Amino acid sequence: MILLQVQHVARLFGADVLFKNIDLNIQENSRIALVGRNGVGKSTLLKIIMEQQPADQGEITKTKNLTIGYLAQDTGLASTNTIYKEMLQVFEPLRKMEQKIHQLEQQIASASQSQTAPTKEYQRLLAQYDQLQHDFKEKNGYGYQAEIRSVLHGFKFNEEDYDKKITSLSGGQKTRLALAKLLLEKRDLLILDEPTNHLDIETLNWLENYLQGYTGALLLVSHDRYFLDKIAHDVYELTPTAAVHYSGNYSAYINKKKLRLQQQEKAYEKQQEKIDKLEDFVKKNIVRASTTKRAQSRRKQLEKIDRLEKPKNQQKGPRFSFTAEHSSGNLVLSVKQAYIGYQKKPLAGPINFELRQKQIMAIVGPNGVGKSTLLKSILGKIPFISGSSRFGAQVDPGYYDQELHNLTADKSVLNEVWDDHPTMPEKDIRSILGSFLFRGSDVAKIVSQLSGGEKARLLLTKLALNHHNLLLFDEPTNHLDIESKEVLEQALLDFDGTVLFVSHDRYFINKVASQVLELSAQGGQLFLGDYDYYIAKKAEQQLLAAQAAEKTATTPTNQEKQPTIPADYQERKQQQREKRKLERTVAALEKELEELETAADAIQQAMAESVNYTDPVKIKKLQTQLTDNQQTQQQIESKWETAAAELEKLE
Template sequence: MEVTIFTETLVPAPTTPRKEINMILLQAQGVGRSFDGIDLFTNVNLQIQDNSRVGLVGPNGIGKTTLLEIIAGIATPDYGAVTTRKNLSIGYLAQNSGLDSSKEIYAEMLDGFKELRAMEQQMHALEAKIADPATAKDDATYAATLKQYDQLSNDFREQNGYGYEAEIRNVLAGFNFAPERYHDQISTLSGGERSRLALAKMLLSRHDLIILDEPTNHLDIDTLGWLEGYLRGYKGAILIVSHDQYFLDHTINEVYELSPRGATHYTGNYSQYRQQRAANLDQAWKAYNKQQEEIAKLQEFVDKNIVRASSTKQAQSRRKQLEKMDRLKRPSGEQSAHFHFTAAKSSGNEVLKVRNATIGYAPDEPMAGPIDFTVNKGERIGIVGPNGVGKSTLLKSILGRIPFLQGDAVLGANVQPGYYDQDQASLNPKNTVLEEVWQEHPTTPEKDIRSALAAFLLGAGDVEKTVASLSGGQKARLLMTKLAMDHDNFLILDEPTNHLDINSKEVLEQALEDFNGTVLFVSHDRYFINSLADRLVVLSPAGSEIVLGNWDYYQEKQQEATNPEQANNTGVFGTTTTQKQTTNSQGAADYAAAKADQKAQRKLQRRVDAAEKTIEDLEAQKQAILDEMALPENATAAVKLQDMQKDVDAIDAKLTDAEAEWEAAGIALEDSEQ
């Protein structure tokens, strides 16, 4: 097995084309790894077939990178084994690794095709030999040379010998390296550029299996879209770890979820995995609860009948049944944040109006303008556009931190804006986590601040740490804690998903969806944009355009605009024929209606869940009082029993209301799904 590791150096892979189809390339059987005697994960079984598209997911710290290194042959497992097909070529791209080379960009890419270039040189030599009159005089030599040339040229053609330089140019263009940069020294490039080149060389090496650990770092949205298309057409197997759900949705068709006890296999992309996982978890809870009910009934029978002569044998039989029962483990998932945002007071209907605005830092160098849009109460609006166009600058100008070069932004009545800064500049690195929050909320009891921090996964072991010692993800969750405690009604968020793992991002999406205020956000996270945005403000140097939909709808409209059969205008959302305008408006209206229906269903489902939880809590309270009333010492305490009975009656009244709410919400939910 040959492995190419893109950490410090690159080892060229063989260019022999793969001939096997739908064969198993690699298997991990019972693989486990431990550190300091503690198991990180155990009993991992995983299989990768020819042309597989596999995503590896799991919570931070579970060992995804460690497992990738084991699969790539860089690290050895403490348990189990990894077996591969003979002569399997593996390329491994480590997280945040960059290409380390003293060569020029194009020369480095050519190095991956040494065998093809050697064949090309040999072909030229044979061509010269065939053209040599001396060879032509010797029929046997001429025939042998011609045969050798025919075989070599056929091999050269099959291995894309006539197209490899075009492929290099295509890949370099995909990673934003224009021809005028081909002679740039790699050693002079930025870390992000060298990371992109490492990925480019990996793709050009044509391995049987490529393993990518967070390959979307340092890539903008356009490059991500290009990479997704390239990977879909890649003639090899792919194993990916990524926090970018949209990227996973568009590149993989199966998922392994890593946990301490193994890896669970799912078919489909990331969104389908989430649906299957939720269904499996729901089924597991149903099976567990059903068994718990059965256990409770059996135990109750044993407790009541074990001392009765007439039924002791039956009770003993039930007890043996309990002892032999294969008890299901309580279903559990990884720990995740569970925060929410609430507005202390309601704003007016018009939250923000940006009028004829131009943004930038110097009048003679504007970034974008004119910009015009309105934000209404309850909307979730995303701002998108190319890097450097001024998306973050626009947010800061709206907040008055950077003056507009032209135009203005007006906040509506009773609007209280809260700001999330992707640079995390508002955090004091010298403060402890507890001090950072307490200084802004000095009258809040310490236990309440600790509870708020715990909701964002900043527990007892974190609150005494200094802000400077926190990871990027911990700082992001600290900022979210402060934002949630301010209870503003207009959240202005600049790249809020940066530094967050997948679980935290999904909780954030739900929290913002449930928020009873208004949201304006900048994000490059396409999955997040799709999940949250009602409308998009598309920024360009020429100004702004409004899209009545999410990221996918925006991409669909872009494709239509660039297709001459469907659109004849130069702008993506400019004026076309009346028929086209009508079609677009109807499509946007349909999308908005569908999103509103989905939102309404989610709210109804939350009503049902909340009512069920209330009923469970009330029944537990009632049972606790009844158990206390049944105690022998309370049998003669008439006054105390009367008071406890009043408590029971009050709970019964609350139960009646909760059951009525549960029934009404359930009927409404059923009607909405029809």
């Protein structure tokens, strides 16, 4: 069933067209990725679907009673509640149902005590109670609090965080909470605009697994290629003139798009060849009396041809490269026994590694462990708590700040670059800016008015012009579209210098890194390979650790006496422990049976009393108690028989 349709939608700004003729169908259980270069209008289309912006043409149709959850890009949860109280609001109908169940229990108990025989009101209360309990169970009434804890834990909120006020959280934490609340709400359609922002790799993996089991439909905008490959079943590429549909995940989309463009080019070339032949025939034969009729026939054929448009090459993306002005020594950077943090409170340490010429090293780890702090400490912006770092001979470092602070807000794009290189001719500056997609009047834009992607490209422009031989990047792909990421990947692979970077982009890490440094509170661990190698080695380490823990649990702790202990000593000790445990279990079960038998005798005596057996309500209640008692006795006797049999084997 189709949940939502986008039909011939357009967004115009005066005579300028952002996009037009957009068609998109979302069905039950759809997993749709909306892709396209920065500025094409992906977020705008989502806002039109959510009726936050108008469509200038076309319409959006939705199925009746459709519920939609929407996470805008970098939107945080705004609330004065604590974290846990805010999540509980999602389940307010269930909590009211729970209160109603307790109220009915009290009403039923009161009715049973005041009536000598069942009444219609009593039966009505029982029926209502049974139905309410059934509905409560069906809607996970007994498990919603565990569900809240599970989702909060997935987004790195522990129980000690539950009572924190949301107003006290960082922007990234508020965004994660907004997404957590949306997941708990279980809407029919979930629309997420860049949901992977502010998530570390561990949380990304958790989110991917959660969304794979999500029961509703998904419409996603993301630049995370690993994420799209794991989640998407369909891809719509948004262009200024259409939304082109491809079945499959992101990798399938890339392959199918390439094939489609090749087919379009072949069809166009074949048609052009046919047109050229017809036009040539008409030109040569239209004036000859003997061939004029055939020429006229060919002319009619030409007029009837539905001419294909020449396939447009992809709009040119950024083109840039990094080159070093001079080479560094072989040892580029050395970090020894380093502890990083603030105000003498360490985040991670000890950290030890060496970075050599032409190596590309990625730094990974959970949010808050100090990855950005490590880069700033290496550059001397934040002091190490202890330990040190040292650059090698002839090293000239350049730094890309994820907050994009290395730009001057009130300068124009042109002056931001030209002021750093005043002797360079203006036409050369404009040419370089053009290769980073700042063309024409774009160079007059003020830096503070640029989008995140534009600021990122401007900062990359400045880095490229400075010709450093060591580049330090802090989340360089955060604001880039996928095509720009691919250009950056190739530029780093072609770079004749050395690179150290922090990133959560797993595809990017895998493409460019030759080493991965994992940071944790316990320090740094170096893996000599790409991201896939790092993941494989981590899995291997976890398996070995689990095996070692299992072995330790069954290994005697007194190592000095170990050689003199007989081979079967530990086995006999274990049997004795099990025997004592079973003896205690059997004794406890026998005592419990005695108590149940005494209680059963008391119930039977009460049932024999005339004051009770002549009262239908009382006798029914006593019979219920006796039945429950007998069932419990049967369960306890079964446990006793099992325990007694096991004990007999050890005698």
